[in-house]
Amino acid sequence: MTKTKSIELNDPTIIRSAAIAKALGHPARIAILKLLAQRKTCFCGDITEVLPLAQSTVSQHLKALKSAGLITGEVEGVRTCYCLNPDGIKDLKSLLSELSSELIKTCC
Numbered sequence: 001m002t003k004t005k006s007i008e009l010n011d012p013t014i015i016r017s018a019a020i021a022k023a024l025g026h027p028a029r030i031a032i033l034k035l036l037a038q039r040k041t042c043f044c045g046d047i048t049e050v051l052p053l054a055q056s057t058v059s060q061h062l063k064a065l066k067s068a069g070l071i072t073g074e075v076e077g078v079r080t081c082y083c084l085n086p087d088g089i090k091d092l093k094s095l096l097s098e099l100s101s102e103l104i105k106t107c108c
Contacts, residue, residue: 017095018030023068026060028053033084036071040079 007014023029028051035050036043047058061084065071069088073080 011094013098016091017099019068020095021063023070023103024062024092026061028057029065031059031067032058032082033070036082036084042074042083044076044079044081047082059104 024033031051032047035047046055047053047062048055051058053061062071062073066073070086070092071082071088072085073082
C-alpha cells in the first residue's frame with residue numbers, strides 16, 4: 001500500500017478552490033455568471049429585471065461573486081457595472097480542471 005501524501009488545509013490552492021466552490025454554491029450566482037457571459041461586456045442594467053430576485057438578494061450574490069474574484073464591479077455614476085473577471089474565470093477553469101483530473105485518476 002502506498003503512503004498518501006499529507007494535504008495541508010491552509011494550502012493556498014485549496015483555500016482558493018474552496019472560495020470559488022462556495023461562490024458557485026447557489027443557483028442565482030450561476031445564473032448571474034451566465035448572464036454576464038452572455039453579454040460579453042459589462043452589465044450596467046438592473047439584474048433584478050432579468051432574475052426574479054429582490055435587489056438586496058442580488059446584491060448579496062454579487063458581493064459573494066466579487067469576493068471570490070469571479071466578477072468585478074465598477075461604479076459609474078449612480079450605477080455599478082459588473083463584468084466577468086478574466087483572471088478569476090481562468091482560476092475557476094484551472095482549479096476545476098486540476099481537481100477533476102485528480103479525481104478521475106483514482107475513481108472508477
